[in-house]
Amino acid sequence: xxxxxxxxxxxxxxxxxxxxxxxxxxxxxxxxxxxxxxxxxxxxxxxxxxxxxxxxxxxxxxxxxxxxxxxxxxxxxxxxxxxxxxxxxxxxxxxxxxxxxxxxxxxxxxxxxxxxxxxxxxxxxxxxxxxxxxxxxxxxxxxxxxxxxxxxxxxxxxxxxxxxxxxxxxxxxxxxxxxxxxxxxxxxxxxxxxxxxxxxxxxxxxxxxxxxxxxxxxxxxxxxxxxxxxxxxxxxxxxxxxxxxxxxxxxxxxxxxxxxxxxxxxxxxxxxxxxxxxxxxxxxxxxxxxxxxxxxxxxxxxxxx
Amino acid sequence: xxxxxxxxxxxxxxxxxxxxxxxxxxxxxxxxxxxxxxxxxxxxxxxxxxxxxxxxxxxxxxxxxxxxxxxxxxxxxxxxxxxxxxxxxxxxxxxxxxxxxxxxxxxxxxxxxxxxxxxxxxxxxxxxxxxxxxxxxxxxxxxxxxxxxxxxxxxxxxxxxxxxxxxxxxxxxxxxxxxxxxxxxxxxxxxxxxxxxxxxxxxxxxxxxxxxxxxxxxxxxxxxxxxxxxxxxxxxxxxxxxxxxxxxxxxxxxxxxxxxxxxxxxxxxxxxxxxxxxxxxxxxxxxxxxxxxxxxxxxxxxxxxxxxxxxxxxxxxxxxxxxxxxxxxxxxxxxxxxxxxxxxxxxxxxxxxxxx
Ligand SMILES: Nc1ncnc2c1ncn2[C@@H]1O[C@H](COP(=O)(O)OP(=O)(O)OP(=O)(O)O)[C@@H](O)[C@H]1O
Ligand SMILES: [Mg+2]
Numbered sequence: 011x012x013x014x015x016x017x018x019x020x021x022x023x024x025x026x027x028x029x030x031x032x033x034x035x036x037x038x039x040x041x042x043x044x045x046x047x048x049x050x051x052x053x054x055x056x057x058x059x060x061x062x063x064x065x066x067x068x069x070x071x072x073x074x075x076x077x078x079x080x081x082x083x084x085x086x087x088x089x090x091x092x093x094x095x096x097x098x099x100x101x102x103x104x105x106x107x108x109x110x111x112x113x114x115x116x117x118x119x120x121x122x123x124x125x126x127x128x129x130x131x132x133x134x135x136x137x138x139x140x141x142x143x144x145x146x147x148x149x150x151x152x153x154x155x156x157x158x159x160x161x162x163x164x165x166x167x168x169x170x171x172x173x174x175x176x177x178x179x180x181x182x183x184x185x186x187x188x189x190x191x192x193x194x195x196x197x198x199x200x201x202x203x204x205x206x207x208x209x210x211x212x213x214x215x216x217x218x219x220x221x222x223x224x225x226x227x228x229x230x231x232x233x234x235x236x237x238x239x240x241x242x243x244x245x246x247x248x249x250x251x252x253x254x255x256x257x258x259x260x261x262x263x264x265x266x267x268x269x270x271x272x273x274x275x276x277x278x279x280x281x282x283x284x285x286x287x288x289x290x291x292x293x294x295x296x297x298x299x300x301x302x303x304x305x306x307x308x309x310x311x312x313x314x315x
Numbered sequence: 316x317x318x319x320x321x322x323x324x325x326x327x328x329x330x331x332x333x334x335x336x337x338x339x340x341x342x343x344x345x346x347x348x349x350x351x352x353x354x355x356x357x358x359x360x361x362x363x364x365x366x367x368x369x370x371x372x373x374x375x376x377x378x379x380x381x382x383x384x385x386x387x388x389x390x391x392x393x394x395x396x397x398x399x400x401x402x403x404x405x406x407x408x409x410x411x412x413x414x415x416x417x418x419x420x421x422x423x424x425x426x427x428x429x430x431x432x433x434x435x436x437x438x439x440x441x442x443x444x445x446x447x448x449x450x451x452x453x454x455x456x457x458x459x460x461x462x463x464x465x466x467x468x469x470x471x472x473x474x475x476x477x478x479x480x481x482x483x484x485x486x487x488x489x490x491x492x493x494x495x496x497x498x499x500x501x502x503x504x505x506x507x508x509x510x511x512x513x514x515x516x517x518x519x520x521x522x523x524x525x526x527x528x529x530x531x532x533x534x535x536x537x538x539x540x541x542x543x544x545x546x547x548x549x550x551x552x553x554x555x556x557x558x559x560x561x562x563x564x565x566x567x568x569x570x571x572x573x574x575x576x577x578x579x580x581x582x583x584x585x586x587x588x589x590x591x592x593x594x595x596x597x598x599x600x601x602x603x604x605x606x607x608x609x610x611x612x613x614x615x616x617x618x619x620x621x622x623x624x625x626x627x628x629x630x631x632x633x634x635x636x637x638x639x640x641x642x643x644x645x646x647x648x649x650x651x652x653x654x655x656x657x658x659x660x661x662x663x664x665x666x667x668x669x670x671x
Contacts, residue, residue: 060556208400213363216388216414216465223463226413232402 055062061283080284090268090285097264098292100179100254101247105240108194112239113189116198117228144230146185146256153181153257171296177261185253190246194239197207201235202228206212247294264288317379318343318501319364319469324373325525326359333359335525336373346495346502347530349511351522354547357505360522361471364503366390393462393500395619397474399454401446407433408442409456415464432460435494452483459491463498470502476511488514508612509549513537521545543668546593553596553637556670559588567667573633577609578665590669597638598664601628607660616656620647630658 032065033178036043061081064074070239078249084090137145153175175181205228213223249268258264272282319341326334332463334356341347362368362394363375374384382390391455392551405560416427433439436456446454455475460469475491476484488511495502495515506512512519513533520530521544529541540546540571547554557571562584567577577590584590601616612632613666620627622642628650632638650656 103560206398206400207400208396209365209402211365211387212394212396212400212461213402214367215390215392215415215471216461217388217391217424218413219386222417227402231402 012304044229057283057286060280060286063280065278067278070277080281081288082283083281084288093268094265094288094292096179096262097248097266097289097306098296100182100186100242100262100264101293103183104190104193104247106252107183107244108191109198109236109240111191112198113236115195116235118200119195119199120202132197133194136299137189138192142189142252143256145188146253149181149185149188149257150176152180152183177257179258179262182254182262182264183256185257188251189253190243193242193246194236197239197242198232198235201232201238203290205231215310233304237301241301244297244300245293245304248289316343317341318345318377318571319503320374320376321360323365324360324363324370324375326356326363326368328395333525334363337522337525337527339372339520339527339530341501341503344499346405346499346504346515348504348506348516348519349522350506350512350519354506356525357522358473359525360632361473361503361505364469365392365394365471370455391465392471393465393467393469393512394471394590395455395458395462395473395475395542397477397632398427398439398444399451400480401454401457401461403444403446407438407444407446410446410457411456411461411464413461418465420578422430428464432464435463435497436460436562442581451479451602452548455487456490459494459566463494463500470500472504472506473500475504477506477508481552484511491515491655521548523548532655539665540593542553543591543593543670546666546668551640552666553594553595553599553635554640555594555635556593557590557592559584559586559590562586562588566662569665571633571635576610577662578667579662580667582667584667584669591670592625592664592667594637594660595639596638598659599629599637599660601639601641601650601656601658603654603656606657608659609662610665611657611659614656614658616650616652616654618652618655630656632658 044204045314062076062078064077064079067070115130115134119127119134122130150157153170154160155174155176157176159175160169163169163173209231210223213227214220218226249266250264251270253266254262254264266289269282269289270280272285272303276282317340318341321337321339323336323338324334325332327338336358337360339347349360351357357366363370364377365388366382369384377390382459403411404415408429410587412429415428420428429442430439433442436459438456438460441449441453441457446585447458449457476487479487489540492515504512504515508535517531519531519533521528521536521538523544529545531535531539531541532544536545537549540549546552555571555576557569557576559567560570560575561568565579565581567578567580567584569578569590571592578592600608605611614630614637615633617629617636618627620629621643626641626643628639628641630639640657
């Protein structure tokens with residue numbers, strides 16, 4: 011009896027702890043994973059498979075199942091490449107202007123009282139509460155030949171004939187900034203909120219004026235928010251369709267327009283799929299490079315918190 | 316020589332009067348602690364000095380110059396914050412050299428002073444680390460080096476040690492004293508830790524409700540409290556309400572309802588005054604035999620709490636529960652709880668506070 015217990019005790023002590031698989035996180039994640047698999051991974055696989063096909067655009071008969079034909083066709087065509095470059099340029103400028111516009115707003119928001127802050131937040135997210143189509147109509151009125159800007163320019167006598175502002179890159183970017191600005195503003199605001207106010211005071215008492223303090227302390231410490239916000243805006247802008255359609259029309263074509271055209275008008279799905287994959291790769295590459303650049307040593311301390 | 320002068324300074328937060336006509340004068344090279352309970356306006360006073368807040372009334376003079384409207388960056392002060400407030404995106408060296416860069420100190424000189432400052436806080440090997448890679452105590456030392464390196468006119472400390480654990484706090488305290496001895500700079504400490512205030516400061520200003528109740532050397536404020544608030548706030552005290560029975564110059568007898576307590580005071584009292592007798596816990600003695608002090612009463616021992624270095628006795632004296640703390644010298648048999656004992660203390664240790 012006593013020998014038994016002694017043995018059991020030894021066994022208990024010497025037993026190697028078993029590593030048990032913990033299923034709980036997987037069970038919790040399951041619904042999201044299933045959704046992600048069905049509605050993202052599978053379609054993406056189909057898209058990839060489609061993009062390496064070639065079919066006859068009259069009979070829709072598949073001529074080839076594994077070819078880079080569509081990619082070569084796109085990347086060797088100067089016209090398509092110009093559209094690709096323009097899309098990236100529009101997205102980059104939209105991101106830049108959104109960040110520039112968002113900073114003062116976000117900073118003001120951190121200094122506002124509770125009531126003012128709620129009202130301001132509502133105003134900031136208001137573009138998301140209104141249909142993008144409605145917003146575009148608004149901008150069309152602003153940029154029209156007899157619209158607000160031309161009217162103002164003529165009033166002060168800067169121009170005689172109305173400028174052609176509608177259907178320009180500028181009008182597309184204006185629309186995009188308007189729609190996506192809330193993401194950056196709130197993201198930067200969130201980052202600013204996380205800065206210990208004592209660090210700002212420390213800089214001030216060490217001899218830094220308000221501007222120097224902003225450049226050396228507030229700005230670098232809010233980079234994570236600006237980065238997150240600008241990545242969202244860049245991704246959304248490269249794939250935006252409605253705003254360029256309404257505000258750029260046939261004059262400012264973007265990649266999303268060609269994807270739509272190939273899939274819905276020309277019915278050349280493999281080519282449409284290839285364009286989509288190219289856009290995805292280009293956007294992802296730029297975003298990763300940008301992310302890398304921003305997270306370099308300079309900001310180690312900020313990001314590792 | 317007077318270095319800092321606050322004259323009738325007031326500060327409102329909306330309707331709340333955080334600092335109420337506070338006057339305070341600090342000499343060149345002196346270190347003064349602002350000590351007081353939570354919410355008494357210590358941090359607000361410090362922020363007024365630093366220039367983060369502007370007073371609603373009164374004047375602040377630093378080196379005989381009115382600093383009203385002068386922004387913090389133009390005051391040449393050093394400040395150590397409770398939360399350390401290091402710049403998380405800069406290395407230790409960048410943090411410490413920040414003030415020198417702003418002052419356009421040329422780089423060779425900057426390197427020299429950086430090394431000197433880091434050595435002073437014993438962080439020589441940590442120059443390239445980021446703040447998050449340091450312990451709390453190390454972070455606070457970086458903050459100290461960062462403030463001192465610019466050779467400020469005045470150092471301001473807002474609860475500099477309160478985020479550290481007890482042992483580290485002790486260590487940092489003696490380190491601060493060392494550094495203070497070396498650089499002899501006018502310093503103002505804000506703290507609600509009495510020991511810290513008494514240990515670090517040449518003079519202690521005890522604050523309550525936005526005013527300075529008393530300012531004096533540590534032993535002045537402890538031994539000769541000017542107001543009832545100071546008497547009760549500093550140290551651990553027994554407070555016994557009663558009436559003055561007899562007053563004869565400096566010697567006063569107070570009736571606690573059955574017990575007559577002898578007190579010594581420099582203030583004037585007259586028979587019938589309602590007063591509180593304040594006796595510090597460490598000034599009481601307890602014994603199984605009669606004590607030969609001015610005041611000696613028979614009482615009942617309620618509890619004897621063994622705390623290692625000290626023993627705490629809770630004694631019932633009539634309606635009053637007395638607390639006393641005794642050094643544990645390990646040379647006497649434990650008093651048994653519930654037994655009859657004598658408690659006593661000298662007349663000079665009965666502080667008298669007049670009640671309105
Ligand atoms: N920003 C503020 N807005 C409104 N009231 C404030 C503000 N800051 C402080 N107060 C109030 O002013 C009074 C003094 O505050 P202060 O921070 O100076 O106290 P303190 O002595 O530093 O206290 P603690 O020891 O808790 O830090 C308190 O009653 C506090 O509630
Ligand atoms: Mg405080």
